[in-house]
Each structure stands twice: as C-alpha cells, then as structure tokens.
Amino acid sequence: MTLIPYTLDEDDPRVSPMGLIVLQTDETLEPEFSSYFADRKYPIHVTRIPSGIEVTTDTLAEMEKALPAAADLLPKARPYRVVGYGCTSASSVIGSDRVAQMVKRTCNAAEVTNPLRAAVACAANQGVSKFALISPYIEDVNTPLRQAFAENGISTEVFGTFGESEEAKVVRISKASVVDAAIHLGLNPSVDAVFLSCTNLRTLEAIPEIQARINKPVLSSNQSLAWHMRSLNEAH
Template sequence: MTTLPYTLDADDPRDCPMGLIVLQTDETIESDFRQVFAEQSTPLYVSRIPSDPQVTSDSLARMKQALPAAAELLPKARTYGVVGYGCTSASSVIGSEAVEKLIKETCDTAAVTNPLRAAAACASDLGVARFALLSPYVEEVNATLRAAFAAQGISMDVFGTFGVAEESKVVRISTASLVDAAVRLGTDSSVEAVFLSCTNLRTLEAIPLIREKIGKPVLSSNQSLAWHMRRLNTVQNR
C-alpha cells in the first residue's frame, strides 16, 4: 500500500452551513427544501428525530427528550448559522425557547428556529396578524397551536382542520383539498392571511393557487421555516 499526499480545501467562512431536524414520519419537508434552496450553495445537513405515526399532544411532547440526540447527529466540523426543527405542532407543545436550548446542548449553532417561530417572524415582516388557520390536526393539538400563536400576537379565530392524526394520511392530502379548504377559510373578511400548518402537508404547489383566489398572503410551515432559516443564516454570513 502506498500512502499518497493530499491537500485540504479551506471552508468558506462566508458560507455557514444550515442544519435541519426532520421528523421520522415526515415525507415532505426535504423535497420542499430541495426546491426552495435549489439555487443556493450553502450546505444543508439533515438529521431525523423519532416521531409517532399518530399526532397527539403526548406524542409531540415525547420529542423533547429526543431533540439533543437528533441535533448531535448533525456533522460537527463547522459551526452552523442556523438549525431548524421541522415540526410546527411539537414546537407549540415544547416551546420555541426550550427547542432552542435543547438543540444548542449538542449542536454548535448561532441560531435555532422552527415553523412556529418562523411563521411569526414572517407575519411580522408582512405586517399581518389576523390569520385563518388550516391544519390537519386533531383538536387538542389545534388548541395548543392557536394558543402559541396568540402568545406571539397572532390571532387565529378563523380556523379549520382535516382532523387527521395519522401522518401517513396527512402527507397524502390532495392539493385540491388544501386549496378548497384554504380558500373557504381565507375569504373570511376578518382575516388578513392564511397559514397552512404542518411540515408534512404538501403546500408548495397550493400556496400560489390559494393566493391567487383570495388575494391575501398565504404562509405554510415549510415555506416559513425555509424563509426564516435563509434570513438567519444570511445574518451569520455577513
């Protein structure tokens, strides 16, 4: 065997990597992020976290114990500009501050966000606060989510749900169903925007269709999270 010489390329200090923690049951967010970040050179590393096939308040709360281990599985060679935790409903149960603390226990990152925190930042950027909420969740999860948004100054008095607890069904809800339901909620004169909650919902194609029909901003978990991660990482890369 011959040991051969080699050189090492230096990392670009202006290009901090991003990390993403994805639910074991999520079949959507990675595909969405590949589309959203297709033209961006910034590395995006993904880790998975164990999650229950059924979405309940108890199953969401259990992810709190697994977050540090999931974050620790991200590559450790460089400091991250931002790490995103890809679960809207669990973020409302665990709390955004707790999510950040747990991730930073095992991952060196400048910032942490999640779809709840990201959607609130996006709403503030757009200057809207009265949302219609469309979710796939059962009511116990919806109530916690709406309360978490209310604590951020965002009202979701108009809301509707598909009432689905099984993640394998959530990801297969049709674009037509999303559009029909969101338009029904979003045309209410009391709301300024619509939020489509759940990283497993296939919302990217639905968003422009809904926006065209109601003439109001339309946000989703994945769209908001990607937007906020890009913004936070840009700050670190300056």
Template sequence: MKFDFKLSSDKQRLPPMGLIVLQVDETIETEFRQAFNDSQDQLFVTRIPSGLEVTAKQLSNMEGNIKAAANLLPQSREYSVVGYGCTSASAIIGSEKISDLIKSGCSVKNVTNPLLAATEYGKHLGVTKLALLSPYIEEVNTPLRKAFENSGLSIEIFGTFGEEKEEKVARISEISTTKAAISLGQNISVEAVFISCTNLRTFGCLDEISKQIDKPVFSSNQSLAWHMKKLSLESA
C-alpha cells in the same frame, strides 16, 4: 500506493445550516429542495424519532430526543442556523426549550422552528389576523392556536382536516388543501392564511390560493425555509 493530499479551506464558505426532520415526515425535504434550489448553502439533515400519530403525548415525547438528534449533525463546523421541523411540537414543547436542547447538541448560532418562523413571517408581511388551516386533531390544535395568539397573531377563523395518522397527513391532496384554504381565506376579517404542518404538502398550491383570495398565504415549510435563509444571511 499512498498519496499526499491538501485540505480545502472552509473560510470562503458560509456556515452550514441544519435541519431536524421527524422520522415520519415525508414532505419537508422535498419542499426544502425547492426552497433552496438556487442556494449554494450547505444544508445537513438529521432525523428525530416520532410517533405514527399526531397526538399531544407523542409530540411532547420528542423533547427527550431533540438533543440527540442535533448531536447527529456533522460536528466539524458551527451552524449558522438549525431548524426543528415540527410546528405542533414547537407549540407544545416551546421555542425556547427547543432552542436550548438543540444548542446543547451542536454548535449553532441560531435556532428556529415553523411556529417561530411563521410568526416572524407574519411580522414581515405586516399581518396580525390569520386564517389557520391544520391537519391535526383538536388536542393538538388547541395549543397551536394558543401559541399563535400568544405571539400576537390573532386566529380569526380556523379549519382542520382532523387527521391524526402521519402517513395520511403526508398524502392529503393539494386540491383538498386549496379548497379548504380558499374557504377560510375568503373571510373578510382575515389578512392572510397560514397552513400548518411540515408533513402537509403545500408548495404546489400556495400561489394558487393566494391568487384566488388576493391575500398572502404561507405554510410551515415555506416559513421555516424563509426564516432559516434570513438567519443564515444575518449571521454571515
């Protein structure tokens, strides 16, 4: 038996958001569920091939797959914003290049990434002097620090866990992150702390770190979610 049906209209719904997640990322989707817990916006997720280790070469190699990853998002509607979920690759590939590749793979008004989002959130807070905590090895840390400096955010003090294996980064305890971030954030020249990497768990410790040092503390996933919400509202 075949039934007739009617189609519901998309006119009353905000345009959806899209998120490109690294194949090895075990954290961002969980933290985004928390960030968008009170939101009715649609968020579609696609994955991009990525290496088991966080090295400059592996990060750079992702450039060739960004368009294809964006193209795997549902193509029935235009997106208000698509976020590319990798801070360190954004520093190496560049925000403008990433935006061009994503726009060539899907219909979207705005593109952001954790690096761009963090710089925008820093401006929102009115801070220019950061403590930066990362899980990366030095060949990845160097372009990341440079990218922040080029965006007008001075890295006053820097710390790293020095880990290149993604599966270990995803399992760094929030206790370890809290201790490291507090140590960096206590520096008197620092106005705020940024914790880098979408695969590093931070949502359970951001408030505690901020409370302990009495300064703003933000992370890759927190910044990216904030910026995507902002861009989505602005494009509505």
C-alpha cells in the same frame, strides 16, 4: 498499498452550513426544501428525530427528550449559523425557547428556529396578524398551537382542520383539498392571511394557486421555516 499524498481545501467562512431536524415520519419537508433552497450556496445537513405514527400532544411532547440526540448527529466540522427543527405542533407544545435549549446542548448553533417561531416572524415581516388557520391536526393538538399564536399576537379565530392524527394520511391529503379549504376560509374578510400548518402537509404547489384566488398572503410551515432560516443565515 500506495499511500497517496493529498492537500486540503479551506472552508469558505462565508458559506456556513445550516442544520435541519426532520421528523422520522415526515415525507414532505426535505423535498419542499430542495425547491425553496435550489439557489443556495451553503449546504443543509439533515438529521432525523423519532416521532410517533400519530400526532398527539403526548407524542409531540416526547420529542423534547430526543432533540439533543438528533441534533448531535449533525456533522460537527463547522458551527451552524442556523438549525431548524421541523415540527410546528411540537414547537407549540414544547415551546420555542425550550426547543432551542435542547438543540444547543449538543449542536454548536448560533440560532435555532422552528415553523412556529418562523411563522410569527414571517407574519411580522408581511404586516399580517389575523390568520385563517388550516391544520390537519386533531383538536388536542390544535389547542396549544392556536394558544401559541395568540401569545405571539396572531389571531386564529377563523380556523379549520382536517382532523387527521395519522402522519401517513396527512402527507397524502390532496392539493385540491388544501386549496379548497384555504380559499374557503381565506376569503373571510376578517382575515389578512392564510397559514397552512404542518411540515408534512404538501403546500409548495398549493400556495400560488391560493394566493391568486384570495389575493392575500399565504404562509405555510415549510415556506415560513425556509424563509426564516435563510433570513437568519444571511443576517450573520
């Protein structure tokens, strides 16, 4: 064996990594983030968190206990400016502050966000507060989500759901179904934006088509989370 000498590159302090906690059952967030961050200069390190096959308030609440272990699996060589937790509905059940507390137990992160917190920030940035909410969830999951938006000053009186609890079906809801539902509710004159909830719902290609038809902002869990993580990262 030959012992080969080597040198080490210095980490660029301007290029801080971001962390992303993705549900075990999620098939959409990572591919869509690849598009949203195609121009990024900083790495995004991804870890997974155990999640139920079905989305219920019980399975969502259970993730609170698993957050520290999932965050602990992110590389620790450098601190994180931002870590995102990729679950809209669980964030409404657990609470954004509690999500941040649990992540920071094991991860050196300056900021922790999630799609709920991100959507509220994105709505404020765009000056909208009356959502037409499209969700895939069953009713006991929709209730805390709508309540969380209300507590943050966002109305979801115009609301529709696909009523699906099985994650493997949520990710396969067709683009046409998403577009049709969003246009139908988004054209309501009482709303000023559409929000497509759930990181596992495929929305990347649907958003431009919906916006062109209703001429209003269209936000999604993944789009909002990507925008907020980028904003927080670049604010430091």
